[in-house]
Amino acid sequence: MDAxxxxxxxxxxxxxxxxxxxxxxxxxxxxxxxxxxxLAADATNAEAVARIYAAKGRPSFNPLIVHVPDLDAAxxxxxxxxxxxxxxxxxxxxxxxxxxxxxxxAHLASIVTAGLxxxxxxxxxHPAMQALLRATGRPLAAPSANASGSISPTRADHVLKSxxxxxxxxxxxxxxxxxxxxxxxxxxxxxxRLLRLGPIDLGLAFEPGGKVQAPGMLARHYAPAKPLxxxxxxxxxxxxxxxxxxxxxxxxLSRSGxxxxxxxxxFDLLHQADASEAVGIAVAPIPAERLGLAIRDRLGRATHRExx
Ligand code: TXA
Ligand code: MG
Numbered sequence: 001m002d003a004x005x006x007x008x009x010x011x012x013x014x015x016x017x018x019x020x021x022x023x024x025x026x027x028x029x030x031x032x033x034x035x036x037x038x039l040a041a042d043a044t045n046a047e048a049v050a051r052i053y054a055a056k057g058r059p060s061f062n063p064l065i066v067h068v069p070d071l072d073a074a075x076x077x078x079x080x081x082x083x084x085x086x087x088x089x090x091x092x093x094x095x096x097x098x099x100x101x102x103x104x105x106a107h108l109a110s111i112v113t114a115g116l117x118x119x120x121x122x123x124x125x126h127p128a129m130q131a132l133l134r135a136t137g138r139p140l141a142a143p144s145a146n147a148s149g150s151i152s153p154t155r156a157d158h159v160l161k162s163x164x165x166x167x168x169x170x171x172x173x174x175x176x177x178x179x180x181x182x183x184x185x186x187x188x189x190x191x192x193r194l195l196r197l198g199p200i201d202l203g204l205a206f207e208p209g210g211k212v213q214a215p216g217m218l219a220r221h222y223a224p225a226k227p228l229x230x231x232x233x234x235x236x237x238x239x240x241x242x243x244x245x246x247x248x249x250x251x252x253l254s255r256s257g258x259x260x261x262x263x264x265x266x267f268d269l270l271h272q273a274d275a276s277e278a279v280g281i282a283v284a285p286i287p288a289e290r291l292g293l294a295i296r297d298r299l300g301r302a303t304h305r306e307x308x
Pocket of ligand 2: 143144152
């Protein structure tokens with residue numbers, strides 16, 4: 001991998017325009033936020049979001065935080081309780097992420113929420129991220145801009161060391177101010193639940209070792225209600241077959257065997273299969289390499305029902 005393929009531009013109006021152009025073309029761009037540098041992509045474009053996973057080499061799909069410029073934009077994507085709105089008014093823009101019920105009408109790629117009915121939303125304070133949100137006019141999905149398994153980047157250098165050669169652009173605004181990922185709070189039910197400790201302390205109890213210890217690993221994922229069978233080369237009676245490459249199926253993740261396209265379509269096809277008349281779901285073999293690893297991990301989790 002040649003790190004010189006990645007440009008680093010100090011933040012300026014021209015740099016923001018260039019970053020916005022790349023994002024609207026479906027590329028992920030590293031951008032400073034007040035917490036850590038994020039790897040941002042258009043949250044309405046499934047393939048753009050799949051490129052985040054490809055660049056990070058992340059071996060699983062976790063739901064990502066959607067960044068928007070203000071509370072009005074957030075209300076278009078999610079349903080706020082009075083309590084959630086009060087928190088948003090108090091802490092946004094800033095390092096607080098709220099997990100909320102996703103609106104039916106929200107225009108978000110299903111890979112962003114890993115197929116869940118909730119969405120994690122944050123209004124960042126950093127002027128560069130704010131400028132990028134306004135220049136693109138899109139909600140931006142952004143995990144920390146580091147390769148999977150390495151630590152979160154708080155300087156453009158860190159991003160370059162970790163993702164150099166894998167992304168087209170890093171916007172550089174010097175070291176981040178907060179340096180720690182946002183506090184994550186679920187506000188999708190009666191009771192607020194703290195999902196990740198962070199810069200904002202709301203005095204909520206957090207149990208290390210408890211159920212919500214590491215949202216990245218433990219976040220509930222969408223699992224189909226129907227039994228799921230992997231590495232299938234044909235459908236058994238009553239099964240809906242999700243194809244890939246040479247295995248055609250009822251619908252295909254990617255006829256050409258493209259893993260990026262497959263990742264982008266995965267959750268939509270799982271929902272489609274689940275909503276069909278079929279009694280079970282079978283999925284064609286996906287190669288255990290690159291994004292295929294994340295797809296296989298996700299499918300493996302989906303075969304285990306909650307409570308099992
Ligand atoms: O400060 C931050 O939050 C940074 C900057 C870039 O904004 N972003 C960040 O994103 O830390 P990420 O992808 O590393 O962390 C997102 C966390 C994951 O642990 C994920 O499981 C959780 O948010 N999450 C996202 N959507 C969720 C949902 N619907 N339900 C529960 N957890 C969710
Ligand atoms: Mg991270």
